[in-house]
Amino acid sequence: MKKERIELNVPSDVFYLESVRVFIGKLSETLRFSKKRIADIQLALDEICTNAVYHGSSCASSGIQLQISVDTSSLEIVVSDKGREGIQDWSTSEKLAEIQANRSPTSERGHGLYLIDCLTDVHKLQTNAVGGTDVTAIFYRDVQQENG
Amino acid sequence: MTGTEFMNIRENQDIKIIDVKADLSSYAASDLRKVLEELLTEKVNKVVVNFEDVGHINSTAVGTLVGIAKRLRQNGGDLKLCNLTSTLTRTFNLIGASSVVEIYESEKSAIAAF
Structure with a gap:
Protein backbone atom coordinates (compact mmCIF):
# COMPACT_ATOMS: atom_id res chain seq x y z
CA MET A 1 0.00 0.00 0.00
CA LYS A 2 1.48 3.31 -1.04
CA LYS A 3 1.04 6.32 1.22
CA GLU A 4 -2.40 7.84 0.76
CA ARG A 5 -3.43 11.23 2.04
CA ILE A 6 -6.61 12.87 3.28
CA GLU A 7 -6.84 16.58 4.01
CA LEU A 8 -9.44 18.31 6.14
CA ASN A 9 -9.87 22.02 6.70
CA VAL A 10 -11.93 22.74 9.80
CA PRO A 11 -13.08 26.08 11.25
CA SER A 12 -11.11 26.87 14.38
CA ASP A 13 -14.06 26.23 16.69
CA VAL A 14 -14.53 23.40 19.18
CA PHE A 15 -18.05 22.95 17.80
CA TYR A 16 -16.53 21.00 14.88
CA LEU A 17 -14.10 18.82 16.83
CA GLU A 18 -16.65 16.13 17.65
CA SER A 19 -17.12 15.54 13.92
CA VAL A 20 -13.34 15.29 13.46
CA ARG A 21 -13.14 12.78 16.31
CA VAL A 22 -15.90 10.63 14.81
CA PHE A 23 -14.21 10.75 11.39
CA ILE A 24 -10.81 9.62 12.68
CA GLY A 25 -12.52 6.90 14.71
CA LYS A 26 -14.19 5.51 11.62
CA LEU A 27 -10.98 5.70 9.60
CA SER A 28 -9.05 3.93 12.37
CA GLU A 29 -11.71 1.24 12.49
CA THR A 30 -11.34 0.76 8.72
CA LEU A 31 -7.58 0.43 9.24
CA ARG A 32 -8.29 -2.34 11.78
CA PHE A 33 -6.86 -0.68 14.83
CA SER A 34 -8.14 -2.27 18.05
CA LYS A 35 -11.00 -0.62 19.94
CA LYS A 36 -8.61 0.49 22.68
CA ARG A 37 -6.20 1.97 20.13
CA ILE A 38 -9.05 3.74 18.32
CA ALA A 39 -10.02 5.39 21.62
CA ASP A 40 -6.37 6.46 22.06
CA ILE A 41 -6.24 7.93 18.53
CA GLN A 42 -9.51 9.78 19.03
CA LEU A 43 -8.46 11.23 22.37
CA ALA A 44 -5.01 12.25 21.11
CA LEU A 45 -6.53 14.01 18.10
CA ASP A 46 -9.16 15.67 20.29
CA GLU A 47 -6.38 17.05 22.52
CA ILE A 48 -4.25 18.20 19.56
CA CYS A 49 -7.18 19.92 17.84
CA THR A 50 -8.38 21.52 21.09
CA ASN A 51 -4.89 22.97 21.60
CA ALA A 52 -4.90 24.23 18.02
CA VAL A 53 -8.26 25.96 18.51
CA TYR A 54 -7.50 27.47 21.93
CA HIS A 55 -3.82 28.33 21.50
CA GLY A 56 -3.14 28.42 17.82
CA SER A 57 -5.83 30.43 16.09
CA SER A 58 -7.02 33.98 16.36
CA CYS A 59 -10.57 33.32 15.13
CA ALA A 60 -12.79 30.55 13.77
CA SER A 61 -12.24 31.60 10.17
CA SER A 62 -8.46 31.13 10.45
CA GLY A 63 -9.13 27.41 10.55
CA ILE A 64 -7.03 24.38 11.36
CA GLN A 65 -5.75 21.94 8.77
CA LEU A 66 -5.46 18.19 9.19
CA GLN A 67 -3.24 16.11 6.91
CA ILE A 68 -3.84 12.40 7.47
CA SER A 69 -1.48 9.93 5.83
CA VAL A 70 -1.98 6.19 5.76
CA ASP A 71 0.31 3.41 4.62
CA THR A 72 0.89 -0.20 5.59
CA SER A 73 2.93 0.73 8.63
CA SER A 74 1.27 3.76 10.17
CA LEU A 75 -1.45 6.35 10.51
CA GLU A 76 0.11 9.80 10.62
CA ILE A 77 -1.82 12.96 11.46
CA VAL A 78 -0.48 16.50 11.16
CA VAL A 79 -2.60 19.28 12.66
CA SER A 80 -1.59 22.78 11.61
CA ASP A 81 -2.79 26.08 12.96
CA LYS A 82 -1.92 29.61 11.85
CA GLY A 83 -0.75 31.00 15.15
CA ARG A 84 -2.03 33.76 17.35
CA GLU A 85 -0.36 37.06 17.98
CA GLY A 86 1.39 37.09 21.31
CA ILE A 87 1.31 33.36 22.05
CA GLN A 88 3.11 31.84 19.06
CA ASP A 89 5.66 30.47 21.46
CA TRP A 90 3.33 28.05 23.25
CA SER A 91 4.93 25.11 21.46
CA THR A 92 8.58 25.95 22.06
CA SER A 93 10.56 23.26 23.84
CA GLU A 94 11.04 25.54 26.85
CA LYS A 95 7.33 26.29 27.12
CA LEU A 96 6.42 22.61 26.73
CA ALA A 97 8.92 21.61 29.40
CA GLU A 98 7.44 24.24 31.71
CA ILE A 99 3.89 22.98 31.08
CA GLN A 100 4.95 19.36 31.72
CA ALA A 101 6.88 20.27 34.86
CA ASN A 102 3.92 22.15 36.32
CA ARG A 103 1.36 19.48 35.48
CA SER A 104 -0.48 18.13 38.50
CA PRO A 105 -3.47 15.76 38.76
CA THR A 106 -5.19 18.45 40.79
CA SER A 107 -4.80 21.05 38.03
CA GLU A 108 -7.75 21.95 35.85
CA ARG A 109 -5.54 22.56 32.81
CA GLY A 110 -2.28 21.45 31.26
CA HIS A 111 -3.03 17.75 30.72
CA GLY A 112 -3.43 17.77 26.95
CA LEU A 113 0.23 17.55 25.96
CA TYR A 114 0.84 14.87 28.56
CA LEU A 115 -2.01 12.78 27.16
CA ILE A 116 -0.74 13.26 23.60
CA ASP A 117 2.65 11.99 24.77
CA CYS A 118 1.06 8.96 26.46
CA LEU A 119 -1.27 8.01 23.62
CA THR A 120 0.87 8.38 20.49
CA ASP A 121 3.74 6.22 19.26
CA VAL A 122 5.55 9.34 18.04
CA HIS A 123 4.64 12.98 18.32
CA LYS A 124 6.41 16.23 17.58
CA LEU A 125 5.60 19.92 17.59
CA GLN A 126 7.24 22.50 15.37
CA THR A 127 6.65 26.06 14.30
CA ASN A 128 5.38 26.26 10.72
CA ALA A 129 6.05 28.77 7.96
CA VAL A 130 3.12 31.04 8.85
CA GLY A 131 4.07 31.30 12.53
CA GLY A 132 1.62 28.67 13.74
CA THR A 133 2.29 25.17 15.02
CA ASP A 134 2.36 21.81 13.28
CA VAL A 135 1.66 18.90 15.61
CA THR A 136 2.48 15.47 14.18
CA ALA A 137 1.12 12.29 15.73
CA ILE A 138 2.03 8.83 14.46
CA PHE A 139 0.26 5.59 15.35
CA TYR A 140 1.91 2.40 14.13
CA ARG A 141 -0.26 -0.26 12.61
CA ASP A 142 0.35 -3.74 13.88
CA VAL A 143 -2.27 -5.94 12.28
CA GLN A 144 -1.07 -8.95 14.27
CA GLN A 145 -2.12 -7.26 17.49
CA GLU A 146 -5.16 -5.39 16.23
CA ASN A 147 -7.78 -7.97 17.01
CA GLY A 148 -9.54 -6.19 19.91
CA MET B 1 -32.85 24.18 36.13
CA THR B 2 -33.55 20.72 34.73
CA GLY B 3 -30.82 20.44 32.16
CA THR B 4 -29.33 21.60 28.89
CA GLU B 5 -28.72 20.26 25.41
CA PHE B 6 -26.25 17.67 26.72
CA MET B 7 -27.20 17.30 30.38
CA ASN B 8 -30.27 16.18 32.31
CA ILE B 9 -30.51 16.99 36.01
CA ARG B 10 -32.37 14.94 38.60
CA GLU B 11 -32.59 15.03 42.39
CA ASN B 12 -32.25 12.39 45.07
CA GLN B 13 -32.94 14.13 48.38
CA ASP B 14 -30.18 16.77 48.70
CA ILE B 15 -28.05 15.26 45.91
CA LYS B 16 -28.17 16.52 42.33
CA ILE B 17 -27.56 13.87 39.68
CA ILE B 18 -26.39 14.98 36.25
CA ASP B 19 -26.98 12.53 33.40
CA VAL B 20 -24.49 13.41 30.68
CA LYS B 21 -26.04 12.72 27.27
CA ALA B 22 -23.08 13.37 24.98
CA ASP B 23 -19.45 12.49 24.52
CA LEU B 24 -17.36 15.09 26.32
CA SER B 25 -15.17 16.79 23.79
CA SER B 26 -14.46 20.47 24.41
CA TYR B 27 -17.79 21.73 23.06
CA ALA B 28 -19.95 19.60 25.37
CA ALA B 29 -17.44 20.14 28.18
CA SER B 30 -18.33 23.83 28.18
CA ASP B 31 -21.96 22.83 28.73
CA LEU B 32 -20.90 20.61 31.64
CA ARG B 33 -18.98 23.49 33.19
CA LYS B 34 -21.99 25.79 32.82
CA VAL B 35 -24.30 23.29 34.53
CA LEU B 36 -21.89 22.66 37.40
CA GLU B 37 -21.19 26.38 37.89
CA GLU B 38 -24.94 27.03 38.13
CA LEU B 39 -25.29 24.31 40.77
CA LEU B 40 -22.51 25.96 42.77
CA THR B 41 -24.35 29.29 42.47
CA GLU B 42 -27.50 27.59 43.78
CA LYS B 43 -25.48 26.42 46.84
CA VAL B 44 -25.81 22.77 45.85
CA ASN B 45 -22.82 20.90 47.30
CA VAL B 66 -11.47 18.25 39.08
CA GLY B 67 -11.96 21.98 39.60
CA ILE B 68 -15.62 21.65 40.55
CA ALA B 69 -14.86 18.76 42.94
CA LYS B 70 -12.34 20.92 44.78
CA ARG B 71 -14.82 23.79 45.08
CA LEU B 72 -17.63 21.51 46.30
CA ARG B 73 -15.33 20.10 48.98
CA GLN B 74 -14.49 23.61 50.13
CA ASN B 75 -18.26 24.04 50.63
CA GLY B 76 -18.49 20.81 52.64
CA GLY B 77 -19.80 18.69 49.80
CA ASP B 78 -18.31 16.58 47.04
CA LEU B 79 -18.56 15.47 43.42
CA LYS B 80 -18.76 11.77 42.63
CA LEU B 81 -18.74 10.05 39.24
CA CYS B 82 -20.44 6.81 38.24
CA ASN B 83 -20.96 4.37 35.36
CA LEU B 84 -17.70 5.13 33.54
CA THR B 85 -16.51 2.78 30.80
CA SER B 86 -13.00 1.35 31.07
CA THR B 87 -11.92 3.81 28.36
CA LEU B 88 -13.09 6.79 30.41
CA THR B 89 -11.56 5.42 33.60
CA ARG B 90 -8.26 5.00 31.77
CA THR B 91 -8.30 8.69 30.79
CA PHE B 92 -8.87 9.70 34.43
CA ASN B 93 -6.09 7.31 35.50
CA LEU B 94 -3.61 8.63 32.91
CA ILE B 95 -4.16 12.20 34.04
CA GLY B 96 -4.10 11.15 37.69
CA ALA B 97 -7.54 12.66 38.26
CA SER B 98 -8.92 9.41 39.69
CA SER B 99 -6.92 10.25 42.81
CA VAL B 100 -8.77 13.55 43.05
CA VAL B 101 -12.32 12.67 41.98
CA GLU B 102 -14.08 9.60 43.37
CA ILE B 103 -15.33 7.11 40.77
CA TYR B 104 -18.06 4.54 41.53
CA GLU B 105 -19.39 1.61 39.55
CA SER B 106 -23.04 2.58 39.95
CA GLU B 107 -25.21 5.57 40.75
CA LYS B 108 -26.45 3.76 43.83
CA SER B 109 -22.95 3.33 45.24
CA ALA B 110 -22.03 6.94 44.41
CA ILE B 111 -25.08 8.23 46.29
CA ALA B 112 -24.42 5.90 49.21
CA ALA B 113 -20.88 7.28 49.51
CA PHE B 114 -22.11 10.73 50.62
Whole structure:
Protein backbone atom coordinates (compact mmCIF):
# COMPACT_ATOMS: atom_id res chain seq x y z
CA MET A 1 0.00 0.00 0.00
CA LYS A 2 1.48 3.31 -1.04
CA LYS A 3 1.04 6.32 1.22
CA GLU A 4 -2.40 7.84 0.76
CA ARG A 5 -3.43 11.23 2.04
CA ILE A 6 -6.61 12.87 3.28
CA GLU A 7 -6.84 16.58 4.01
CA LEU A 8 -9.44 18.31 6.14
CA ASN A 9 -9.87 22.02 6.70
CA VAL A 10 -11.93 22.74 9.80
CA PRO A 11 -13.08 26.08 11.25
CA SER A 12 -11.11 26.87 14.38
CA ASP A 13 -14.06 26.23 16.69
CA VAL A 14 -14.53 23.40 19.18
CA PHE A 15 -18.05 22.95 17.80
CA TYR A 16 -16.53 21.00 14.88
CA LEU A 17 -14.10 18.82 16.83
CA GLU A 18 -16.65 16.13 17.65
CA SER A 19 -17.12 15.54 13.92
CA VAL A 20 -13.34 15.29 13.46
CA ARG A 21 -13.14 12.78 16.31
CA VAL A 22 -15.90 10.63 14.81
CA PHE A 23 -14.21 10.75 11.39
CA ILE A 24 -10.81 9.62 12.68
CA GLY A 25 -12.52 6.90 14.71
CA LYS A 26 -14.19 5.51 11.62
CA LEU A 27 -10.98 5.70 9.60
CA SER A 28 -9.05 3.93 12.37
CA GLU A 29 -11.71 1.24 12.49
CA THR A 30 -11.34 0.76 8.72
CA LEU A 31 -7.58 0.43 9.24
CA ARG A 32 -8.29 -2.34 11.78
CA PHE A 33 -6.86 -0.68 14.83
CA SER A 34 -8.14 -2.27 18.05
CA LYS A 35 -11.00 -0.62 19.94
CA LYS A 36 -8.61 0.49 22.68
CA ARG A 37 -6.20 1.97 20.13
CA ILE A 38 -9.05 3.74 18.32
CA ALA A 39 -10.02 5.39 21.62
CA ASP A 40 -6.37 6.46 22.06
CA ILE A 41 -6.24 7.93 18.53
CA GLN A 42 -9.51 9.78 19.03
CA LEU A 43 -8.46 11.23 22.37
CA ALA A 44 -5.01 12.25 21.11
CA LEU A 45 -6.53 14.01 18.10
CA ASP A 46 -9.16 15.67 20.29
CA GLU A 47 -6.38 17.05 22.52
CA ILE A 48 -4.25 18.20 19.56
CA CYS A 49 -7.18 19.92 17.84
CA THR A 50 -8.38 21.52 21.09
CA ASN A 51 -4.89 22.97 21.60
CA ALA A 52 -4.90 24.23 18.02
CA VAL A 53 -8.26 25.96 18.51
CA TYR A 54 -7.50 27.47 21.93
CA HIS A 55 -3.82 28.33 21.50
CA GLY A 56 -3.14 28.42 17.82
CA SER A 57 -5.83 30.43 16.09
CA SER A 58 -7.02 33.98 16.36
CA CYS A 59 -10.57 33.32 15.13
CA ALA A 60 -12.79 30.55 13.77
CA SER A 61 -12.24 31.60 10.17
CA SER A 62 -8.46 31.13 10.45
CA GLY A 63 -9.13 27.41 10.55
CA ILE A 64 -7.03 24.38 11.36
CA GLN A 65 -5.75 21.94 8.77
CA LEU A 66 -5.46 18.19 9.19
CA GLN A 67 -3.24 16.11 6.91
CA ILE A 68 -3.84 12.40 7.47
CA SER A 69 -1.48 9.93 5.83
CA VAL A 70 -1.98 6.19 5.76
CA ASP A 71 0.31 3.41 4.62
CA THR A 72 0.89 -0.20 5.59
CA SER A 73 2.93 0.73 8.63
CA SER A 74 1.27 3.76 10.17
CA LEU A 75 -1.45 6.35 10.51
CA GLU A 76 0.11 9.80 10.62
CA ILE A 77 -1.82 12.96 11.46
CA VAL A 78 -0.48 16.50 11.16
CA VAL A 79 -2.60 19.28 12.66
CA SER A 80 -1.59 22.78 11.61
CA ASP A 81 -2.79 26.08 12.96
CA LYS A 82 -1.92 29.61 11.85
CA GLY A 83 -0.75 31.00 15.15
CA ARG A 84 -2.03 33.76 17.35
CA GLU A 85 -0.36 37.06 17.98
CA GLY A 86 1.39 37.09 21.31
CA ILE A 87 1.31 33.36 22.05
CA GLN A 88 3.11 31.84 19.06
CA ASP A 89 5.66 30.47 21.46
CA TRP A 90 3.33 28.05 23.25
CA SER A 91 4.93 25.11 21.46
CA THR A 92 8.58 25.95 22.06
CA SER A 93 10.56 23.26 23.84
CA GLU A 94 11.04 25.54 26.85
CA LYS A 95 7.33 26.29 27.12
CA LEU A 96 6.42 22.61 26.73
CA ALA A 97 8.92 21.61 29.40
CA GLU A 98 7.44 24.24 31.71
CA ILE A 99 3.89 22.98 31.08
CA GLN A 100 4.95 19.36 31.72
CA ALA A 101 6.88 20.27 34.86
CA ASN A 102 3.92 22.15 36.32
CA ARG A 103 1.36 19.48 35.48
CA SER A 104 -0.48 18.13 38.50
CA PRO A 105 -3.47 15.76 38.76
CA THR A 106 -5.19 18.45 40.79
CA SER A 107 -4.80 21.05 38.03
CA GLU A 108 -7.75 21.95 35.85
CA ARG A 109 -5.54 22.56 32.81
CA GLY A 110 -2.28 21.45 31.26
CA HIS A 111 -3.03 17.75 30.72
CA GLY A 112 -3.43 17.77 26.95
CA LEU A 113 0.23 17.55 25.96
CA TYR A 114 0.84 14.87 28.56
CA LEU A 115 -2.01 12.78 27.16
CA ILE A 116 -0.74 13.26 23.60
CA ASP A 117 2.65 11.99 24.77
CA CYS A 118 1.06 8.96 26.46
CA LEU A 119 -1.27 8.01 23.62
CA THR A 120 0.87 8.38 20.49
CA ASP A 121 3.74 6.22 19.26
CA VAL A 122 5.55 9.34 18.04
CA HIS A 123 4.64 12.98 18.32
CA LYS A 124 6.41 16.23 17.58
CA LEU A 125 5.60 19.92 17.59
CA GLN A 126 7.24 22.50 15.37
CA THR A 127 6.65 26.06 14.30
CA ASN A 128 5.38 26.26 10.72
CA ALA A 129 6.05 28.77 7.96
CA VAL A 130 3.12 31.04 8.85
CA GLY A 131 4.07 31.30 12.53
CA GLY A 132 1.62 28.67 13.74
CA THR A 133 2.29 25.17 15.02
CA ASP A 134 2.36 21.81 13.28
CA VAL A 135 1.66 18.90 15.61
CA THR A 136 2.48 15.47 14.18
CA ALA A 137 1.12 12.29 15.73
CA ILE A 138 2.03 8.83 14.46
CA PHE A 139 0.26 5.59 15.35
CA TYR A 140 1.91 2.40 14.13
CA ARG A 141 -0.26 -0.26 12.61
CA ASP A 142 0.35 -3.74 13.88
CA VAL A 143 -2.27 -5.94 12.28
CA GLN A 144 -1.07 -8.95 14.27
CA GLN A 145 -2.12 -7.26 17.49
CA GLU A 146 -5.16 -5.39 16.23
CA ASN A 147 -7.78 -7.97 17.01
CA GLY A 148 -9.54 -6.19 19.91
CA MET B 1 -32.85 24.18 36.13
CA THR B 2 -33.55 20.72 34.73
CA GLY B 3 -30.82 20.44 32.16
CA THR B 4 -29.33 21.60 28.89
CA GLU B 5 -28.72 20.26 25.41
CA PHE B 6 -26.25 17.67 26.72
CA MET B 7 -27.20 17.30 30.38
CA ASN B 8 -30.27 16.18 32.31
CA ILE B 9 -30.51 16.99 36.01
CA ARG B 10 -32.37 14.94 38.60
CA GLU B 11 -32.59 15.03 42.39
CA ASN B 12 -32.25 12.39 45.07
CA GLN B 13 -32.94 14.13 48.38
CA ASP B 14 -30.18 16.77 48.70
CA ILE B 15 -28.05 15.26 45.91
CA LYS B 16 -28.17 16.52 42.33
CA ILE B 17 -27.56 13.87 39.68
CA ILE B 18 -26.39 14.98 36.25
CA ASP B 19 -26.98 12.53 33.40
CA VAL B 20 -24.49 13.41 30.68
CA LYS B 21 -26.04 12.72 27.27
CA ALA B 22 -23.08 13.37 24.98
CA ASP B 23 -19.45 12.49 24.52
CA LEU B 24 -17.36 15.09 26.32
CA SER B 25 -15.17 16.79 23.79
CA SER B 26 -14.46 20.47 24.41
CA TYR B 27 -17.79 21.73 23.06
CA ALA B 28 -19.95 19.60 25.37
CA ALA B 29 -17.44 20.14 28.18
CA SER B 30 -18.33 23.83 28.18
CA ASP B 31 -21.96 22.83 28.73
CA LEU B 32 -20.90 20.61 31.64
CA ARG B 33 -18.98 23.49 33.19
CA LYS B 34 -21.99 25.79 32.82
CA VAL B 35 -24.30 23.29 34.53
CA LEU B 36 -21.89 22.66 37.40
CA GLU B 37 -21.19 26.38 37.89
CA GLU B 38 -24.94 27.03 38.13
CA LEU B 39 -25.29 24.31 40.77
CA LEU B 40 -22.51 25.96 42.77
CA THR B 41 -24.35 29.29 42.47
CA GLU B 42 -27.50 27.59 43.78
CA LYS B 43 -25.48 26.42 46.84
CA VAL B 44 -25.81 22.77 45.85
CA ASN B 45 -22.82 20.90 47.30
CA LYS B 46 -23.52 17.20 46.65
CA VAL B 47 -23.35 16.21 43.00
CA VAL B 48 -23.18 12.89 41.15
CA VAL B 49 -22.31 12.86 37.46
CA ASN B 50 -23.65 9.81 35.63
CA PHE B 51 -21.52 8.79 32.61
CA GLU B 52 -23.72 5.92 31.46
CA ASP B 53 -24.22 7.45 27.98
CA VAL B 54 -20.69 8.81 27.55
CA GLY B 55 -18.10 7.10 25.36
CA HIS B 56 -15.38 9.76 25.32
CA ILE B 57 -13.95 12.42 27.59
CA ASN B 58 -11.04 14.79 26.99
CA SER B 59 -8.73 16.58 29.40
CA THR B 60 -10.77 19.78 29.27
CA ALA B 61 -13.79 17.96 30.71
CA VAL B 62 -11.67 16.06 33.24
CA GLY B 63 -10.13 19.35 34.38
CA THR B 64 -13.58 20.89 34.77
CA LEU B 65 -14.66 18.01 37.01
CA VAL B 66 -11.47 18.25 39.08
CA GLY B 67 -11.96 21.98 39.60
CA ILE B 68 -15.62 21.65 40.55
CA ALA B 69 -14.86 18.76 42.94
CA LYS B 70 -12.34 20.92 44.78
CA ARG B 71 -14.82 23.79 45.08
CA LEU B 72 -17.63 21.51 46.30
CA ARG B 73 -15.33 20.10 48.98
CA GLN B 74 -14.49 23.61 50.13
CA ASN B 75 -18.26 24.04 50.63
CA GLY B 76 -18.49 20.81 52.64
CA GLY B 77 -19.80 18.69 49.80
CA ASP B 78 -18.31 16.58 47.04
CA LEU B 79 -18.56 15.47 43.42
CA LYS B 80 -18.76 11.77 42.63
CA LEU B 81 -18.74 10.05 39.24
CA CYS B 82 -20.44 6.81 38.24
CA ASN B 83 -20.96 4.37 35.36
CA LEU B 84 -17.70 5.13 33.54
CA THR B 85 -16.51 2.78 30.80
CA SER B 86 -13.00 1.35 31.07
CA THR B 87 -11.92 3.81 28.36
CA LEU B 88 -13.09 6.79 30.41
CA THR B 89 -11.56 5.42 33.60
CA ARG B 90 -8.26 5.00 31.77
CA THR B 91 -8.30 8.69 30.79
CA PHE B 92 -8.87 9.70 34.43
CA ASN B 93 -6.09 7.31 35.50
CA LEU B 94 -3.61 8.63 32.91
CA ILE B 95 -4.16 12.20 34.04
CA GLY B 96 -4.10 11.15 37.69
CA ALA B 97 -7.54 12.66 38.26
CA SER B 98 -8.92 9.41 39.69
CA SER B 99 -6.92 10.25 42.81
CA VAL B 100 -8.77 13.55 43.05
CA VAL B 101 -12.32 12.67 41.98
CA GLU B 102 -14.08 9.60 43.37
CA ILE B 103 -15.33 7.11 40.77
CA TYR B 104 -18.06 4.54 41.53
CA GLU B 105 -19.39 1.61 39.55
CA SER B 106 -23.04 2.58 39.95
CA GLU B 107 -25.21 5.57 40.75
CA LYS B 108 -26.45 3.76 43.83
CA SER B 109 -22.95 3.33 45.24
CA ALA B 110 -22.03 6.94 44.41
CA ILE B 111 -25.08 8.23 46.29
CA ALA B 112 -24.42 5.90 49.21
CA ALA B 113 -20.88 7.28 49.51
CA PHE B 114 -22.11 10.73 50.62
